[in-house]
Amino acid sequence: xxxxxTSEYELNSLMGKSDQIFADKVGELSKSGVEVTLHLNGxxxxxxxxxxxAVSDGVVDIADTLGGVLAGSDPIFLLSSxxxxxxxxxxxxxxxxxxxxxxxxxxxxxxxxxxxASPWLPSGFWANKPIDTVESLNGWKLRxxxxxxxxxxxxxxxxxxQLSWADVVPQLATGGIDGVLTSSxxxxxxKFDEHLSHFTEINYALPLNFRHMNxxxxxxxxxxxxxxxxxxxxxxxxxxxxAATDLVEKIYTQLGGAGVTIVxxxxxxxxxxxxxxxxxxxEDWRGKAGEAGAKVxxxxxxxxxxxx
Amino acid sequence: MDAGSxxxxxxxxxxxxxxxxxxxxxAIICTCAVSLTLFLxxxxxxxxxxxxxILIRSSSAWELSAIPLFIWMGEIVHRTSLVAGxxxxxxxxxxxxxxxxxxxxxxxxxxxAAVCGSSTATTATVGKIFLGELGKRGYDRSISIGSLAGSGxxxxxxxxxxxxxxxxxxxxxxxxxxxAAGILPGLLIAGLYSLYIALRTGRGSAPPPQDTEDDxxxxxxxxxxxxxxxxxxxxxxGSIYSGYATPxxxxxxxxxxxxxxxxxxxxxxWRLLLETVQxxxxxxxxxxxxxxxxAFLSTTMGFLxxxxxxxxxxxxxxxxxxxxxxxxxVFYLVLGLLLDGxxxxxxxxxxxxxxxxxxxxxxxxxxxxxxxxxxxxQVTPPVGFNLFxxxxxxxxxxxxxxxxxxxxxxxxxxxAVLLAIFPQIVLWLPHALYK
Amino acid sequence: xxxxxxxxxxxxxxxxxxxxxxxxxxxxxxEVILRNFFDTSTFVLDEFVGYAVSGLAFLALGExxxxxxxxxxxxxxxxxxxxxxxxxxxxxNALAIFVGAMMVFFIGRSALINLERGTTSSSVAEIPQVxxxxxxCAGAAIFVLRAIEMxxxxxxxxxSAERI
Ligand code: NA
Ligand code: NA
Numbered sequence: 057x058x059x060x061x062t063s064e065y066e067l068n069s070l071m072g073k074s075d076q077i078f079a080d081k082v083g084e085l086s087k088s089g090v091e092v093t094l095h096l097n098g099x100x101x102x103x104x105x106x107x108x109x110a111v112s113d114g115v116v117d118i119a120d121t122l123g124g125v126l127a128g129s130d131p132i133f134l135l136s137s138x139x140x141x142x143x144x145x146x147x148x149x150x151x152x153x154x155x156x157x158x159x160x161x162x163x164x165x166x167x168x169x170x171x172x173a174s175p176w177l178p179s180g181f182w183a184n185k186p187i188d189t190v191e192s193l194n195g196w197k198l199r200x201x202x203x204x205x206x207x208x209x210x211x212x213x214x215x216x217x218q219l220s221w222a223d224v225v226p227q228l229a230t231g232g233i234d235g236v237l238t239s240s241x242x243x244x245x246x247k248f249d250e251h252l253s254h255f256t257e258i259n260y261a262l263p264l265n266f267r268h269m270n271x272x273x274x275x276x277x278x279x280x281x282x283x284x285x286x287x288x289x290x291x292x293x294x295x296x297x298x299a300a301t302d303l304v305e306k307i308y309t310q311l312g313g314a315g316v317t318i319v320x321x322x323x324x325x326x327x328x329x330x331x332x333x334x335x336x337x338x339e340d341w342r343g344k345a346g347e348a349g350a351k352v353x354x355x356x357x358x359x360x361x362x363x364x
Numbered sequence: 365m366d367a368g369s370x371x372x373x374x375x376x377x378x379x380x381x382x383x384x385x386x387x388x389x390x391a392i393i394c395t396c397a398v399s400l401t402l403f404l405x406x407x408x409x410x411x412x413x414x415x416x417x418i419l420i421r422s423s424s425a426w427e428l429s430a431i432p433l434f435i436w437m438g439e440i441v442h443r444t445s446l447v448a449g450x451x452x453x454x455x456x457x458x459x460x461x462x463x464x465x466x467x468x469x470x471x472x473x474x475x476x477a478a479v480c481g482s483s484t485a486t487t488a489t490v491g492k493i494f495l496g497e498l499g500k501r502g503y504d505r506s507i508s509i510g511s512l513a514g515s516g517x518x519x520x521x522x523x524x525x526x527x528x529x530x531x532x533x534x535x536x537x538x539x540x541x542x543x544a545a546g547i548l549p550g551l552l553i554a555g556l557y558s559l560y561i562a563l564r565t566g567r568g569s570a571p572p573p574q575d576t577e578d579d580x581x582x583x584x585x586x587x588x589x590x591x592x593x594x595x596x597x598x599x600x601x602g603s604i605y606s607g608y609a610t611p612x613x614x615x616x617x618x619x620x621x622x623x624x625x626x627x628x629x630x631x632x633x634w635r636l637l638l639e640t641v642q643x644x645x646x647x648x649x650x651x652x653x654x655x656x657x658x659a660f661l662s663t664t665m666g667f668l669x670x671x672x673x674x675x676x677x678x679x680x681x682x683x684x685x686x687x688x689x690x691x692x693x694v695f696y697l698v699l700g701l702l703l704d705g706x707x708x709x710x711x712x713x714x715x716x717x718x719x720x721x722x723x724x725x726x727x728x729x730x731x732x733x734x735x736x737x738x739x740x741x742q743v744t745p746p747v748g749f750n751l752f753x754x755x756x757x758x759x760x761x762x763x764x765x766x767x768x769x770x771x772x773x774x775x776x777x778x779x780a781v782l783l784a785i786f787p788q789i790v791l792w793l794p795h796a797l798y799k
Numbered sequence: 800x801x802x803x804x805x806x807x808x809x810x811x812x813x814x815x816x817x818x819x820x821x822x823x824x825x826x827x828x829x830e831v832i833l834r835n836f837f838d839t840s841t842f843v844l845d846e847f848v849g850y851a852v853s854g855l856a857f858l859a860l861g862e863x864x865x866x867x868x869x870x871x872x873x874x875x876x877x878x879x880x881x882x883x884x885x886x887x888x889x890x891x892n893a894l895a896i897f898v899g900a901m902m903v904f905f906i907g908r909s910a911l912i913n914l915e916r917g918t919t920s921s922s923v924a925e926i927p928q929v930x931x932x933x934x935x936c937a938g939a940a941i942f943v944l945r946a947i948e949m950x951x952x953x954x955x956x957x958x959s960a961e962r963i
């Protein structure tokens with residue numbers, strides 16, 4: 057039989073590649089006993105925000121979902137996009153490991169299973185200047201991608217703007233905005249190099265995408281096929297996390313060739329300033345996420361040797 | 365069952381439901397329901413859940429707001445003295461051209477395309493303003509409807525364009541270069557239309573223009589008449605290119621400008637405001653529901669995996685570049701019978717784009733070619749959005765309108781051939797500007 | 800009597816749809832002004848305008864259907880004998896009831912699930928998802944009432960066509 061999987065990402069993107077690996081691996085490991093039909097580019101008409109219900113209702117069997125859109129159902133999904141709590145892929149993995157039981161529980165309660173999750177590259181500042189001092193942030197008009205980013209950047213003295221992704225490039229071309237908070241990869245895909253000259257590596261966050269499956273659909277499969285799916289998920293997960301480390305330098309080289317300056321060093325004062333700006337957001341999240349959230353954050357602190 | 369037979373059956377279901385005379389969006393949804401149940405064994409729960417999810421999602425895309433807002437702007441222009449001034453001015457300018465005011469559809473659409481990213485909104489607005497007026501003046505109905513259907517599609521090719529943004533993001537092609545690349549092909553198509561109108565009507569077959577004086581004063585007066593609407597266009601265009609508004613927001617600037625103009629001319633009343641809004645609502649409702657239903661059809665085709673399967677088959681043929689383009693054109697024309705442009709692009713691009721690149725075809729050029737294919741889909745029945753919109757305005761049936769539009773459909777095919785033979789029409793401007 | 804209630808609700812809903820058009824106009828204009836002159840944003844533009852667009856479409860469904868402004872392609876009308884066409888019309892209207900009822904039931908179910916779970920949007924506004932979905936459900940319900948009314952009329956026509 058066939059399983060339908062939806063993903064709003066294109067084949068060449070980090071998430072699209074990972075989805076393809078997963079789909080291919082399922083077919084390979086189950087010796088074509090079960091095939092995953094992958095619908096990329098949101099070609100089924102589903103966006104990340106639809107996926108939880110779509111999988112629950114059996115519209116599709118498997119979905120690739122941006123974590124942040126699930127925050128309206130459970131605040132735990134804002135964890136991976138909290139500002140400046142991870143410094144890179146390694147800490148992001150530690151955070152994921154600490155939170156995984158909570159994620160699994162959420163999907164279980166919704167009649168689903170968590171297959172795997174993988175991160176985006178670290179988000180940073182795309183601009184026409186290095187954003188490496190506190191002053192350079194002042195009044196800087198940038199597009200942010202979620203509520204946390206907006207609040208953090210306001211607190212930091214910048215002027216965040218909310219725009220849909222399709223409007224970002226026209227606004228950059230006409231000078232409607234001066235910059236974008238997104239990953240190096242996100243900017244490279246949308247050809248920001250035609251409009252912007254600098255990417256400042258600030259490691260704002262490494263948001264996660266989740267692949268989840270309808271539990272009834274999973275349990276209706278024979279044991280060996282279930283095993284194939286679990287194994288394929290593990291392979292895709294490792295590949296996804298490895299890509300988050302390996303791809304960074306590759307993208308930097310590519311961007312360098314396109315004339316983008318990568319700014320890796322920022323003033324320590326800026327770091328402190330941004331961490332201060334993020335504090336309210338993190339505290340608010342703690343309030344919302346309650347005991348479960350506090351537990352995860354504490355476990356993460358233990359793992360990386362910091363206090364949360 | 366193979367992809368061809370399934371497509372054919374889906375097509376038959378659609379024609380059957382449409383023929384019953386039920387609302388088009390109802391017919392499309394019924395077609396999907398039957399297809400999903402019959403071919404994929406969806407039960408009523410899964411069917412209903414899919415329907416609800418897709419309808420909610422596709423009807424609440426904020427980019428759609430440009431459609432009701434531009435329709436509202438059209439209503440304001442249509443119900444005030446703005447429309448009369450526009451006609452007086454244009455009538456003077458085109459007085460020497462054979463075909464006279466019939467050119468207003470082409471000129472108006474090309475101008476409007478420059479401020480609006482969607483072909484549906486372009487057709488609706490221009491149609492609302494011009495179609496009735498042309499009828500009143502006794503112009504040939506077939507040509508005025510056909511040329512509107514054809515030139516309304518320029519909304520996609522002349523920037524800004526929603527579909528170019530989508531293509532650019534999917535194919536990783538510069539959106540700014542795509543915008544530049546669309547201008548000359550857009551003007552080429554507009555030119556072909558005007559030429560056709562002139563040749564077909566000839567001198568004398570069109571009613572005589574009311575204003576035949578030729579002195580500089582009447583020309584100056586004509587330009588003065590055009591001033592309000594031209595300044596409205598410039599306002600919208602300026603708001604986009606100065607960065608004050610995004611292409612999706614430009615419709616609001618258009619409404620604000622039109623309201624300001626009526627205020628300045630002392631025509632703005634509560635009554636006008638209520639009438640224009642009420643006039644814009646039913647058509648907006650119809651088009652948005654059609655788009656939502658079309659999204660559900662696209663989802664259905666996605667589950668059936670038809671576009672992807674056929675594209676893979678084409679990939680396996682190992683054709684040369686020209687043969688590949690020919691086969692792809694036929695493929696897109698057939699898909700275009702049932703699907704709207706954005707769905708066609710999103711579903712097929714992952715498979716067709718690598719073929720294009722492997723054959724040494726520039727993805728920038730292909731983007732424009734694909735958009736011409738999508739424009740063709742706008743005027744082919746049974747699912748053709750420009751046909752639907754014009755039906756809403758003129759009251760003629762989709763099939764009659766498609767017949768009127770057929771010569772313009774052929775001209776667009778001719779334009780596609782010209783683009784393939786002379787790729788420089790597409791590539792010259794973006795290269796001159798950005799390389 | 801029942802016909803009057805349907806009339807009043809569908810006209811009211813149509814006015815609400817018009818109001819939503821005003822609202823989206825106002826919101827986008829406000830956003831453009833905020834962004835360009837005050838370097839800030841409402842942060843919920845695409846979300847709220849999205850609700851308004853879908854709300855407009857669904858709330859206007861009933862009235863658009865009654866006024867005959869819902870587009871259709873009645874190619875068989877001129878071909879078929881009047882008696883048979885009258886029955887085809889009954890079928891066509893029944894299809895509208897079917898589609899409308901599917902929308903009411905499944906959009907309504909989604910709204911109820913979201914109410915129960917307390918699902919909100921993930922934006923700063925955290926709008927409970929039950930609100931926009933309940934509006935769409937109400938619009939679809941008015942559409943069903945209208946479709947029933949029109950099926951009833953079509954049935955009357957078909958029966959009287961049989962008698963002639
Ligand atoms: Na355009
Ligand atoms: Na078509």
